[in-house]
Amino acid sequence: MIYTVTLNPSLDYIMHLANMNINAVNRSLKEEVYPGGKGINVSIVLNNLRIQNKALGFVAGFTGKEIERVMTNLGSNCDFITLDQGLSRINVKLEAEKETEINGMGPKITPADLKELFAKLDEIQEGDFLVLAGSIPNSIPDSIYQDIMKELAHKNINVVVDATKDLLKNVLKYKPFLIKPNHIELAEMFNVEINSDEEIVTYARKLQEMGAQNVLISMGGDGSILITDEGEVVKISVPKGTVVNTVGSGDSMVAGFIAGYLKSKDLKEALKFATATGSATAFSPWLATADKVDDLLSQL
Known part of the structure; x- marks a missing residue:
């Protein structure tokens, strides 16, 4: 089995404009809404390639419900943790002469929420794949990826990490x-x-x-x-x-x-x-x- 983890998923709201005018009303020509987040993208593409996988992570509010609804309709196997408060973020992308992005912050994730995630990760078996991808929200310790790999080190699983800077460097000792x-x-x-x-x-x-x-x-x-x-x-x-x-x-x-x-x-x-x-x-x-x-x- 392949598992993906997206700690801060989003709804990507893409608006296409003829021109972007600052300090004025802008009207879009076309709009699209997609579930977003690196791990979520991996899960959707794997599903498109007819490779069974399970998407893990956190969702919250009506935006979280929409992320899960769309992914389920696409045939993805979701096992998200639903948070009691907050909203899964909306990332707005403006496509005009230039591309502009405004990314939301996302909900607060508590230690109890993380404990629930680790319980789900404990289901991973030897030989499975685990994808840790993307940035992490401010409410989570920046050691989260290495904490996950340390916790699962005895299971002999294949971990794939798509992250940057220290978030990536700090996991290397666990041999991804x-x-x-x-x-x-x-x-x-x-x-x-x-x-x-x-x-x-x-x-x-x-x-x-x-x-x-x-x-x-x-x-x-x-x-x-x-x-x-x-x-x-x-x-x-x-x-x-x-x-x-x-x-x-x-x-x-x-x-x-x-x-x-x-x-x-x-x-x-x-x-x-x-x-x-x-x-x-x-x-x-x-x-x-x-x-x-x-x-x-x-x-x-």
């Missing part, structure tokens, strides 16, 4: 199966400028020295580089297509990597599947579908 920073996040982690593939590999290997098993570095239109647990370096280009949406493409890569690995038990095939899935989202209005992924696999 896969981490997926992009090239910008990799540079930020070491406070350096990275200008070549060789430098990407150098700093990715440092993350392996700190404990990561497999390191996947996404580079947008320049493809991706995977450094495997056996030290092999594999670079892959992206397929051809028109980019219409970059939101969720990195999360889709994570879902695609897991799906590809489960199908083949081969890291190179997992990278190929991850690339096709991430590109399928980038070339689509929303998240990748199985048909779109299959179309792109033939180019890789």
Whole structure:
């Protein structure tokens, strides 16, 4: 089984404008509302790829109910903890000449709520996958990801972490199966400028020295580089297509990597599947579908 954890899910409210005028009334031309959050995106894409998974996390208020309703209608298996107070956040994205985002704060999560989450995580069995993805709300200790991995260390599960800076660095000692920073996040982690593939590999290997098993570095239109647990370096280009949406493409890569690995038990095939899935989202209005992924696999 694959489990995803989204600690601060959202409703993403996307408004398309012809122009954005400050200090004036703006009227949208088109609107969309999607459930959001990195772990939630992973769950939805896995479901689109017909890979069974369970989405964990916290929801609250009418927005939380809507997140769960939409995901359930999409066929996702949700096991969220419903909080007594607050609202799951709404993230507003304004698409005009430039893209503007206003992200909500989200509800307060108490120690009792976290205890309930750990009880659900205790159901994970040896060999299962656990995806820890995205930022965390202010009400949760910034050690939460490492606390989860420490608690589950004896279970021998495959943990995938898609986070940034210290949130990622601090879990490496627990040897996650896969981490997926992009090239910008990799540079930020070491406070350096990275200008070549060789430098990407150098700093990715440092993350392996700190404990990561497999390191996947996404580079947008320049493809991706995977450094495997056996030290092999594999670079892959992206397929051809028109980019219409970059939101969720990195999360889709994570879902695609897991799906590809489960199908083949081969890291190179997992990278190929991850690339096709991430590109399928980038070339689509929303998240990748199985048909779109299959179309792109033939180019890789």
